[in-house]
Amino acid sequence: MDTDGSSRRGVILGGLALGLTAPACAQAQPRIRPDLYNGELDYLSKEFPGRAEDLSASITIAGASEPGERMAISGRCLSWQDGKPAAGVIVYAYHTDTTGSYAGGPRGTRHARLRGWMRTGADGRYAFTSIKPAPYPDRTMPAHIHFIVLEPNRRPYWIDDIVFNGEFKVDATYRTAMELRGGDGIIPLRKTNTIWTGARDIKLERHPA
Numbered sequence: 331m332d333t334d335g336s337s338r339r340g341v342i343l344g345g346l347a348l349g350l351t352a353p354a355c356a357q358a359q360p361r362i363r364p365d366l367y368n369g370e371l372d373y374l375s376k377e378f379p380g381r382a383e384d385l386s387a388s389i390t391i392a393g394a395s396e397p398g399e400r401m402a403i404s405g406r407c408l409s410w411q412d413g414k415p416a417a418g419v420i421v422y423a424y425h426t427d428t429t430g431s432y433a434g435g436p437r438g439t440r441h442a443r444l445r446g447w448m449r450t451g452a453d454g455r456y457a458f459t460s461i462k463p464a465p466y467p468d469r470t471m472p473a474h475i476h477f478i479v480l481e482p483n484r485r486p487y488w489i490d491d492i493v494f495n496g497e498f499k500v501d502a503t504y505r506t507a508m509e510l511r512g513g514d515g516i517i518p519l520r521k522t523n524t525i526w527t528g529a530r531d532i533k534l535e536r537h538p539a
């Protein structure tokens with residue numbers, strides 16, 4: 331079971347392909363990360379609850395019976411080329427419960443009990459409701475939400491976790507170690523009535539040709 335994704339940290343943040351001397355009209359292109367496909371993730375395609383084409387853009391990961399504060403996360407998947415919404419992108423998210431545990435997932439699966447898959451429509455949007463996760467019991471990491479992205483006809487890849495700005499261990503050290511895969515994963519949470527809400531757009535990564 332993946333525990334924290336920490337092995338994915340420490341990669342030097344990529345510089346843009348063009349420097350300060352590039353003509354103003356030139357478009358900076360993101361580099362292709364040499365370790366973009368940095369995990370054995372292909373098995374995920376075998377775990378969809380049905381056909382990938384039938385996945386919804388908006389799901390419930392944890393229902394009302396799950397202990398914890400209610401949380402709603404949403405965002406858009408955006409093309410690295412033009413920033414436009416990307417359709418047909420599968421977003422897989424999972425996180426701990428209020429005790430900081432992943433335990434209790436379906437037999438034979440690698441990840442958390444609290445998890446789900448979404449697939450973006452033409453507007454590029456994904457959304458899920460769940461409960462607000464807690465840090466691991468050993469308090470080694472902030473509370474976080476893992477994400478794996480699967481674009482059409484591409485291999486899946488990790489992006490930076492969502493963590494909550496201003497909370498436990500979301501500090502300068504954490505920021506320094508960020509890889510910015512899929513863009514910035516540090517998001518503010520705001521409480522509306524009884525629900526924590528947050529937004530994270532996903533900047534899709536550039537793939538090898």
Ligand SMILES: [Fe+2]
Pocket residue numbers: 332333334335474476
């Ligand atoms: Fe984790």
